[in-house]
Every structure is written in structure tokens, then in C-alpha cells.
Amino acid sequence: xxxxxxxxxxxxxxxxxxPWLFTTDPIQLNPIERLRPPGAEQWxxxxxxxxxxxxxxxxxxxxxxxxxxxxxxxxxxxxxLIGLLSGYVRLLxxxxxxxxxxxxxIPGILLAIALISLSGASLGTVIIAITIPEIPRVVRLVRAxxxxxxxxxxxxxxxxxxTRLPLILIRHVLPNTIAPLIVQATYVCGSAMLTEAxxxxxGAGTPPEIPSWGNIMxxxxxxxxxxxxIIFFPGVALALTVLGVNVLGDGLRDTLxxxxxxxx
Amino acid sequence: MSTxxxxxxxxxxxxxxxxxxxxxDRAHAVEDVSFxxxxxxxxCVVGESGSGKSxxxxxxxxxxxPRQLVPTAGEVFLEGEDxxxxxxxxxxxxxGWRMSMIFQEPMTALNPVLPIGKQIEEVLRIHxxxxxxxxxxxxxxxxxxxxxxxxxxxxxxxxxxxxxGQRQRVxxxxxxxxxxxxxxxxxxxxxxxxxxxxxxxxxxxxxQAEHDTAVLFITxxxxxxxxxxxxxxxxxxxxxVEQGPTAQVLRRxxxxxxxxxxxxxxxxxxxxxDDKQGGAVVLATRKLEKVYGASGLxxxxxxxxxxxxxxxxxxxxxxxxxVGESGSGKSxxARCIVRLIDPTSGQIRIDDVDIATLGARAMRAHRRRIQxxxxxxxxxxxxxxxxxxxxVEGPMNFGLTAAAAxxxxxxxxxxxxxxxxxxxRFPHQFxxGQRQRIxxxxxxxxxxxxxxxxxxxxxxxxxxxxxxxxxxxxxxxxxNLAMLFITxxLRVAAQICDRIAVMRQGEVVEYGxxxxxxxSPGHEYTRELFExxxxxxxxFGQFETEPAPA
Numbered sequence: 001x002x003x004x005x006x007x008x009x010x011x012x013x014x015x016x017x018x019p020w021l022f023t024t025d026p027i028q029l030n031p032i033e034r035l036r037p038p039g040a041e042q043w044x045x046x047x048x049x050x051x052x053x054x055x056x057x058x059x060x061x062x063x064x065x066x067x068x069x070x071x072x073x074x075x076x077x078x079x080x081l082i083g084l085l086s087g088y089v090r091l092l093x094x095x096x097x098x099x100x101x102x103x104x105x106i107p108g109i110l111l112a113i114a115l116i117s118l119s120g121a122s123l124g125t126v127i128i129a130i131t132i133p134e135i136p137r138v139v140r141l142v143r144a145x146x147x148x149x150x151x152x153x154x155x156x157x158x159x160x161x162x163t164r165l166p167l168i169l170i171r172h173v174l175p176n177t178i179a180p181l182i183v184q185a186t187y188v189c190g191s192a193m194l195t196e197a198x199x200x201x202x203g204a205g206t207p208p209e210i211p212s213w214g215n216i217m218x219x220x221x222x223x224x225x226x227x228x229x230i231i232f233f234p235g236v237a238l239a240l241t242v243l244g245v246n247v248l249g250d251g252l253r254d255t256l257x258x259x260x261x262x263x264x
Numbered sequence: 265m266s267t268x269x270x271x272x273x274x275x276x277x278x279x280x281x282x283x284x285x286x287x288x289d290r291a292h293a294v295e296d297v298s299f300x301x302x303x304x305x306x307x308c309v310v311g312e313s314g315s316g317k318s319x320x321x322x323x324x325x326x327x328x329x330p331r332q333l334v335p336t337a338g339e340v341f342l343e344g345e346d347x348x349x350x351x352x353x354x355x356x357x358x359x360g361w362r363m364s365m366i367f368q369e370p371m372t373a374l375n376p377v378l379p380i381g382k383q384i385e386e387v388l389r390i391h392x393x394x395x396x397x398x399x400x401x402x403x404x405x406x407x408x409x410x411x412x413x414x415x416x417x418x419x420x421x422x423x424x425x426x427x428x429g430q431r432q433r434v435x436x437x438x439x440x441x442x443x444x445x446x447x448x449x450x451x452x453x454x455x456x457x458x459x460x461x462x463x464x465x466x467x468x469x470x471x472q473a474e475h476d477t478a479v480l481f482i483t484x485x486x487x488x489x490x491x492x493x494x495x496x497x498x499x500x501x502x503x504x505v506e507q508g509p510t511a512q513v514l515r516r517x518x519x520x521x522x523x524x525x526x527x528x529x530x531x532x533x534x535x536x537x538d539d540k541q542g543g544a545v546v547l548a549t550r551k552l553e554k555v556y557g558a559s560g561l562x563x564x565x566x567x568x569x570x571x572x573x574x575x576x577x578x579x580x581x582x583x584x585x586x587v588g589e590s591g592s593g594k595s596x597x598a599r600c601i602v603r604l605i606d607p608t609s610g611q612i613r614i615d616d617v618d619i620a621t622l623g624a625r626a627m628r629a630h631r632r633r634i635q636x637x638x639x640x641x642x643x644x645x646x647x648x649x650x651x652x653x654x655x656v657e658g659p660m661n662f663g664l665t666a667a668a669a670x671x672x673x674x675x676x677x678x679x680x681x682x683x684x685x686x687x688x689r690f691p692h693q694f695x696x697g698q699r700q701r702i703x704x705x706x707x708x709x710x711x712x713x714x715x716x717x718x719x720x721x722x723x724x725x726x727x728x729x730x731x732x733x734x735x736x737x738x739x740x741x742x743x744n745l746a747m748l749f750i751t752x753x754l755r756v757a758a759q760i761c762d763r764i765a766v767m768r769q770g771e772v773v774e775y776g777x778x779x780x781x782x783x784s785p786g787h788e789y790t791r792e793l794f795e796x797x798x799x800x801x802x803x804f805g806q807f808e809t810e811p812a813p814a
Contacts, residue, residue, distance in 0.1 A: 153638040154646040154654075156604050157703070161658030161710060162631035171657075175648050 001251020007244030011237075015061040023055035026211045035227045045229040047220060056211040057234050063123070063212035064193045064241060070127045071192035072185040075134035080181065082135070083142025084169055088150065097143070100136035108133035109195060113204045121207050126199060130192045141184055145177050179256035186249030190242045197238055213238045273300040273341075274445045274478035275324065275363075280338035282319055282328070293319040293333055294502045301446065304476040306469070308489045308510070311499035312525070312725035313696075317482045320499075321448050323348075324480070325365050326355040343445055361391045363446040364439035368454050370431035374423040381419030384438045391442055406441040410434075410467060429460035433467065440471060447472070448480045453488065457589035458752065462796035465491050484725065486529045487755070487798030490514060498522050514802065516809045527805030528730040530755035532797060534778045537762045543579035544615075546713050546746035547601065547634075550575055552610035552620070554596050554770075570596040572770040574610070578714065578746040583737075585761030585778065586750045587793075593770035594750045598718045601748070602636050603627055614714065632662055635707035639719035641699035645691040651702045652687030658710045669709070676705040679742075680735060697728035701735065708739060715740070716748045721756060733760055754797050758782055766790050 014021065030050030038045040044053035086096040103111075112129035119125045149155060155172050163171070199205030200214025201221075208215055213234040220230025280297045284290060294316035301307045309317045322328050324340055326347060340347040342363055347355065359365075364387075367373040374383060381403055388399045400419070407415035410433040423431055432452060439447055449468065453461035469492055472479050481492060489496055489510065496513040498506045498521070506519045517523045552574040557567050571593045578584045586594040600607040603619065612620040619630050638644045645654050655676065656669035664672070674684040680701040691699055700720060707715055717736060721729045737760055740747050751757050757764055757778065764781050766774040766789065774787040785791045794800065 153640060153644040156602075157636070157638070157644060157654075157706065158646075158657060159604060160602050160631060160634070160636050161706075162628050162661040163657060164628075164661075171649070172646055 001248055001255070004244045004247030004249075004251060007240055008248060011061050011065060011241050011244065014058055015065050018058045018062060021058055023058050024052050026051065026055040026059040027209060035223065037227065038229055044233045045227065047216070047227075047230050048223055053216070053230060053233055056216050057213070057237050060211045060213045060216060060234055061237065061241070063206060063210060064196060064238065066123070067127055067130065067196040067212075068189040068193040068241075068245070071130045071134060072189040074127070074131045075138050075188050076181050076185045078131070079135045079138025080142050080177065083139045083177075084146060084173070086139065087143040087146025088165070088169065088173075093143075096139070100139050103133065104136045106133070109198060112195060112199055113202070116199065116204050121205065123206055123210070126196060126205055129199070130195050134188045134192070138181070138184055138188070141180055142177050145180065146173055149173050149176050183249050183253040183256065186245050186252065190245040190249070193238065193242055193245070273302050274343060275301040275480060276339075276341040277320070277324070278339045278341075280320065280323060280340060281336050282316075282323055283334045283336045285332050290502065292336075292502050294323070294499075297338070297499070297502075297504050299497050299504065299507055301478040301480055303445075303478055304473070305494045306472060306479040306481055306492050307495050307497060308481045308483060308493035309497045309499060310483055310486065310489050310525075312484060312727065314501070315499040316502035317499050318450055319502075321365070321450050321480065321482055324446075325359060325363065325448060326350070326352075327365075357391075360387045360439075360444070361442050362444050363448065364442075364444045365448040365450065366432070366435045366439050366452045368451040370428060370435050370455070371423060373435055374431060376423050379420045379422055380426070380434050384434065384441055387438055387441050402441060403437075406437040407434075409440070409471065410437045412437065427460075428456055429463060432456065432460075432464050436464075436467065436471070440475070440477070443475055444477065446478045446480065448482070450482045451484070452481075454483070454485070458754070458798075459589065459792060459796040461488075461798065465798065468492065485798065486514070486526060486726070486804055487800075487802075490799030490802040490804075498525065514804065515807060517807065518809075523807065524727060527807075528727045529799075529804035530730070530733070530753075530759040531803060531805070532755055532758050532782070532794075532800055533803070534758045534761075534782045537778070540579055540582040540762055543581045543744075543746075545577050546580050546615060547578040547748065548576070548611075548613045549597070549601070550611040550613065552597065552600060552612060553608045554593075554600055554605065555608045569593075569770045571600065571607075574767075574770075574772055576748075576765050576772065576775070578748055580713075580746050581740065581744045582762045583740060583747040583749050583760055585757040585764040586748060586767060587752070587754065587757050587764055588767035589752060589793075591769070592767040594767050595718055596770070597767075598636065598716050598748065598750050601714075602634055602716060603631075632658070632710045633713045634716065635710050635712040635714070636716040636718060637700070637703045637707055637720040639722055641696045641703065641723060642691075644703050645699060645706075647691050650688045650690055651694070654691075655687070655702070655706045655709050658706065662710075672709055673705070676708055677702075679708070679739070680705045695728075697724055697732060700724060700732050704732075704735060704739065708743070711743075712745065714746045714748065716750070718750045719752065720749075722751065722753065729756070736760065754793060766793070 028051065032050060033046050034048050034050035036042050036046040042052050042054065044057060046052055082096055086093040111133050115129040116125055155168060158168050158172055196205055196212065197214035200212050201218045203218060205214050206212045216234040217231045224231055278298045281295050282293045284293045297320060299307065309320065311317045319333060323335055324347060335348055384403045384406060385399050388394055388402055404415045407418060412418055412430060412433050453464050456464060465488065483489060493510045496507060496510050497504055498513065500521050506513060506517060506522045513522060514526055517526060552571055554571040555567055556570055574597055576584060586597060588594045599605045601612055607620050610620060611618045614630060614633060619627060645651060652673055655673040659669040659672060660666060673687055677684040677687060682698060682701055694702065721732050724732060733756065739745065749760055761778045763776060764778045765772045766787065768789050774781060774790045781790060785794055
């Protein structure tokens with residue numbers, strides 16, 4: 001968990017302080033310096049337009065982290081709301097859950113590509129396209145928790161004490177969902193970063209002028225045999241970040257689950 | 265150096281000490297425990313929760329969780345062999361063959377995805393060389409021995425298809441198929457209804473007598489002890505407090521702790537209660553019905569009449585007991601009255617207002633007047649909120665200021681014998697009995713007219729149970745409450761109820777004064793219940809000796 005946290009802090013710092021980390025303008029073209037291997041001048045080498053891979057990778061972390069964070073927060077918030085509603089309002093439950101089942105039946109990437117080709121590529125649409133397929137998983141999790149908690153005698157005692165439904169949800173039900181949701185959010189975050197990279201790699205993601213890890217790798221694809229560093233460095237960054245998020249998520253799950261925590 | 269076990273005893277436990285993990289509240293789960301069980305003898309180990317009786321049983325079977333609970337001293341001889349010095353393979357050979365165990369929950373002790381016959385046969389497959397045909401013959405024999413109906417058909421049934429009592433019979437059949445020398449029964453009837461319990465106890469006694477099996481019977485229930493035990497071991501906090509023949513321990517206990525435990529067992533003779541017919545009727549149900557299933561367009565299936573034509577009345581200052589076995593509909597009636605579920609038809613009149621059909625908004629005004637205390641003290645309080653917040657929640661819903669609500673909470677904590685300063689603690693910092701007191705305080709904070717106790721003392725140890733019962737009776741008098749007391753325990757009902765309604769399969773089969781019903785039960789089913797009550801011929805707490813001077 002410490003390792004995961006440290007990796008993430010490192011990546012976040014990289015994203016926040018990108019301009020001060022000895023970077024140059026990541027989109028500045030420099031045809032003379034193109035396809036240089038890694039060296040003292042360009043630490044990670046340059047691409048076919050002479051852009052500095054190191055700078056592009058550092059700036060690319062901004063996109064990945066933003067997409068991951070935004071997708072996690074959005075899907076958890078929306079999923080929590082729908083989950084609470086569907087767990088407590090029986091009439092809505094049948095309808096909402098069938099919609100969720102429908103969403104889950106469509107492969108996430110396919111849905112994202114469809115949404116982006118409908119609305120055009122921008123950072124916002126990418127985030128929305130990644131968030132929507134993640135929502136049903138959160139909804140199912142929240143609904144399952146709500147269904148068990150609403151049967152607890154302490155919730156029934158609150159009903160008998162005349163507590164109104166919104167207060168019951170906030171006071172007695174909501175706190176039970178927080179720990180599992182934090183864990184779920186880390187998984188969403190990790191998979192969102194991967195999905196963003198995949199979408200960009202396929203050319204359906206963030207617009208090509210924005211340096212994202214997926215974009216960099218996509219552009220480097222054709223030069224892979226002669227200058228593999230274009231793909232290698234952003235790939236490593238992506239792998240490390242997703243690994244960090246997942247390790248953190250596993251750690252949080254173990255600490256937040258009292259049954260496992262007691263054994264440690 | 266260990267000396268060999270004396271001849272004649274099947275199980276001999278000497279100076280057994282089992283260490284608890286460092287984080288526990290005491291150093292040893294059991295400490296210096298010694299006893300023996302002879303051939304054909306039933307030894308009851310009795311004690312409250314946390315007394316170490318189950319740990320003792322699991323140590324003998326070699327089923328302790330590794331590394332967490334470690335036997336550090338003592339010997340356990342089974343037919344002269346020290347079990348604590350056996351390898352895992354040797355223990356595995358002995359389990360099922362020379363010693364076997366039955367558990368409290370027959371549903372979870374059986375594998376739900378294997379047919380019953382296979383589960384009994386497994387013991388034979390592991391321990392004997394018999395071929396398939398011979399094994400099946402032995403299984404059927406064993407099933408007949410435990411009086412399971414139609415063993416041929418049950419062989420291929422799954423655990424969920426048979427009743428709880430039958431499941432426990434299957435467990436016993438599997439445990440006894442190889443005729444072990446020792447049978448360990450860990451609260452085997454606690455999860456069963458009283459009539460089923462009586463049958464299982466009788467069965468264990470019969471089979472034990474036929475095969476001369478030594479039985480180590482673990483229980484918390486002195487009624488069961490009186491029913492089955494030859495000798496008794498009383499445990500407290502991991503130590504043996506007293507042991508001896510049953511009649512001696514129950515009638516002439518030498519230790520104050522044993523005296524306290526035995527005299528906490530409620531008597532089956534109803535306590536004298538004043539006539540309360542003069543009080544105003546607070547709750548009256550008329551033809552109350554609750555049907556589960558079969559509503560709505562697409563929900564076809566079995567209709568279950570959980571409550572049928574229930575007509576009961578509770579007067580101010582009076583306790584009505586709703587008595588019945590599991591599935592009799594007593595909790596359904598309670599939940600309908602609190603309107604946690606909606607009744608299918610009928611009336612629920614609170615001071616002449618019918619609340620059965622009120623909508624959520626209209627109902628809310630009446631919520632204050634009906635309060636309920638639940639069975640499970642561990643789930644009745646929100647673990648994330650301080651008990652004070654739990655108590656003031658209700659009154660503040662009805663417009664009491666925070667200051668006034670907290671003052672009321674402090675007063676009530678004093679009333680239920682808890683420290684008012686404990687209000688800002690969390691539920692896990694209290695014991696089960698204390699939590700139940702907090703739940704009572706929470707209910708009283710609403711200043712209700714009707715208090716419903718739904719098996720409110722069933723999960724508590726017998727000594728704690730006595731205290732909580734006394735508290736409930738005390739608050740009934742103090743606030744002149746109408747109380748609806750739901751229980752499966754006739755002893756408890758005899759002590760706290762003015763009148764009793766006996767329920768079976770959703771119907772009230774007998775309804776009248778507690779004194780009358782206990783003196784001469786009118787309905788056949790009531791008589792059956794009384795017959796089944798364990799230890800009904802014993803008047804616990806009527807000792808033949810004076811307490812030893814302190």
C-alpha cells in the first residue's frame with residue numbers, strides 16, 4: 001500500500017510540477033532533432049517530429065491522472081446516487097437495474113468509441129465515455145450494500161423512531177458504503193487510465209495535439225522498430241501508475257475490511 | 265511426565281490450558297481444566313458465553329485455529345492416548361472413528377450441495393474398507409437408528425429439503441455411524457425449536473444408552489442439563505468452578521457462582537401478578553392478517569399466511585406474552601404493529617385510532633407511541649454512531665431540542681443502570697446486556713405508550729437475562745406502559761407476562777391469563793410446548809443447602 005501510494009504521489013507531483021522538471025515545450029516541433037535516441041540532451045529521446053519524449057511523457061501524466069481521477073469521482077458519485085435509489089425505492093429498482101444490465105452487456109471500449117465518434121474527441125467527452133461503462137459496477141455494489149443494511153435492526157429502530165427516509169439514508173446507510181466505494185474508485189481510476197490510453201492509441205481518444213500517453217505511443221507505433229523509446233517510456237509510466245493505483249486499492253481494501261485487518 | 269489415564273474413563277482432560285492471542289482480554293481461553301467422561305456417561309459442560317466451553321471441545325477434537333489458540337499445558341486422553349501429542353494425520357484418523365462432534369447450526373454444518381446420503385457415507389469411505397453397497401447399507405442403518413423417515417428417499421435429498429430437526433438427526437447419524445467412543449455435542453439443540461429440541465435430546469440419550477457412548481455435551485441451558493446430564497462441569501472465565509453429579513450441582517451447589525447461575529433460570533411457575541383488567545386498552549388488533557407472496561402481476565408462487573385472524577389486546581400497565589416456535593408468526597405480528605411491514609388486512613388500533621392503513625406521512629405522527637426492542641443487541645445499534653446519538657435521534661425527530669434530548673438520554677442511562685458519561689462511547693465498547701439496556705433507553709426516550717420486546721432477552725446469558733427482564737418489568741411499572749413481549753421461551757414468559765397468546769402457524773391458538781394457561785393449558789399444542797420444555801420437573805434455585813458464608 002505504501003509502495004502504491006508512493007508511486008501515485010510521484011506521478012501526481014510530476015503532473016503538478018511538469019513545467020519545472022527540466023522540460024521543454026512538449027508540442028514544439030524540431031525537425032532537425034527528430035528520432036534521436038535517449039541521451040544527455042534529450043533524456044528519453046525525440047520522436048519523428050523532434051519533440052522531446054521526456055517532456056511529452058511528463059506532461060502526459062496530467063491527462064492520464066485527470067482522466068483517472070475524474071472517471072473515478074464521477075462514476076462513484078453517479079453510481080452511489082442510482083444505487084441508493086434503486087436499493088430503497090422498489091419501483092425504480094426494476095427499471096434502473098435493467099438499464100444497468102443493458103449497459104453492462106455492451107463492451108466498455110466499444111461504447112466509449114461510439115460515444116466519442118458521436119460527439120467528437122475532447123478531454124471532456126473522453127472522460128464521459130469512460131465513466132458511463134463504469135457506473136453499473138458501482139451501482140451494483142452500492143445496491144447490494146443498501147439491501148443488506150436496510151434489513152439491519154438499527155435501521156428499523158430508526159424507522160420506528162420516526163426518522164425520515166433521506167436522513168436514514170445519510171445517517172445509517174451511506175457510511176456503510178464509503179469503505180467499499182473508496183476501493184472501487186481506485187479500480188475505476190486504474191482501468192480508466194488504461195481505457196484512455198487504449199482509446200488514444202486507437203485514435204479515438206484525446207485529440208492528437210494533446211500529449212497523452214496513449215497518443216504518444218500511438219504516434220510512435222510506426223517507428224517502433226527503429227526508435228522503440230517513443231513507445232517504451234510512456235508505456236512504462238502508464239504501467240507504473242496503474243500498478244500504483246491497484247496496489248493502493250488492494251491495500252485500502254485490506255485495511256478497511258475489519259476481518260482481514262485483524263489478521264495483519 | 266504424564267501418567268496414563270485411569271481405566272474406565274473414555275475421555276480424561278487434565279490441567280488443560282489454552283493460550284489466547286496477546287490482544288485478547290485475558291491470557292488463557294481455558295486454564296487448568298480437568299474432568300473425565302466415563303463409558304456410557306453424559307457429562308454436561310455448562311457456562312455462559314466466553315466461559316471457554318467451546319474452546320475445550322475444539323481442543324479435544326484438534327480443531328483449534330492454528331497459532332491463534334495454542335494448548336500450552338495439560339493432557340487430553342482419549343481411551344488412554346494423549347491427543348495433544350498426536351500428529352495431524354493421527355488426529356484425522358481418530359476423528360469420526362473414535363470421537364466425533366455435532367454442532368449448533370445443522371444447516372451450516374452440512375454441505376448444501378451434497379446429498380445427505382453422501383455426507384454420511386463420506387465417514388465410511390474415509391475410515392473403512394467397505395465397498396459401495398455395504399456403505400449404503402450402513403448409511404441406511406444409521407439413518408434408521410436416528411429415526412429419519414424414509415431413509416431410502418432421504419439418501420438423495422439435499423439439506424435444504426429437510427427440516428432443522430432432521431438435519432440435526434443427519435449430523436448425529438454421520439457422527440455415530442462408526443460408533444465412536446466419544447461424542448462431543450456443542451450446543452446441538454440451541455438453534456432448534458423447543459419441541460424439536462425435546463426429540464433430539466431424547467434421541468441422543470437413547471442412542472448413547474444403546475451404544476454406551478461417552479458424551480461431552482456443551483450447553484448454556486440448565487433445562488437441558490437437568491434433562492440429559494449424569495454429571496455437570498460448571499465453567500466461568502475459562503476455569504472449572506464446580507463439578508459433580510447433576511442432582512448435587514443443581515440442588516446443593518457449593519460455589520456462589522453456580523448458585524447465582526442456577527437461580528437465574530426463570531421458573532416455569534408463573535410469578536404472582538396483580539389484576540390489570542382496569543387499565544385502558546392501548547393496543548388492539550382486529551382480524552390482523554399478513555400474507556407473503558402472491559401479490560402483483562408476475563409473482564406467482566406459494567402464499568404464506570404469516571399471520572391469520574390475530575385478535576389481541578394489551579392494556580396500560582400490562583404485559584402480553586406472544587409465545588410460539590419459529591415461524592409461528594409472532595415476529596410478523598410485532599413488525600406489523602410497528603408498521604415496519606404493512607399488514608395485508610385487519611385493524612391495528614392504538615387508543616382507538618386504526619394505524620393499519622395509514623400512509624407513511626400519517627403514520628409518522630404515531631411512530632413515537634410504539635417502540636420496539638430487538639433480539640440481537642449487536643445489530644440493534646448503529647456501530648458508527650455513539651450510543652448517545654442513537655438515543656437522542658428519535659426525540660429530536662419529534663421536535664425536542666438537542667439540550668433537552670441529551671438531558672433525557674442522561675436520565676435514561678441512569679434509569680437503565682448505566683453511567684450517563686458513557687453516552688459518547690460506541691456500541692462495541694459495551695457488552696451484550698449493556699447494549700440491550702441502551703436499546704431499552706432508546707425506546708423509552710420516545711416516551712411510548714406501547715413497548716414491544718421482540719425476543720429481547722433471547723440472545724443474552726442467563727444471568728444477564730434475569731437482569732434485563734427485571735429492568736423491563738421495572739420500566740413497565742414506572743411508566744405504566746403496555747408491553748407486548750415476544751418470546752419462544754416459556755420460562756421467560758411465565759415470569760414476565762400477565763396474559764399470554766400462544767401462536768402456531770400464524771394463528772393464536774390459546775389466549776388467556778398466564779396463571780391459568782400455565783396451570784391448565786387448554787389447547788393441545790400448548791400442552792405439547794409445556795411437555796417439551798427442558799427441565800420442566802426441576803424447580804431451579806430451590807436449593808437444599810444454605811449459601812456458604814461469604
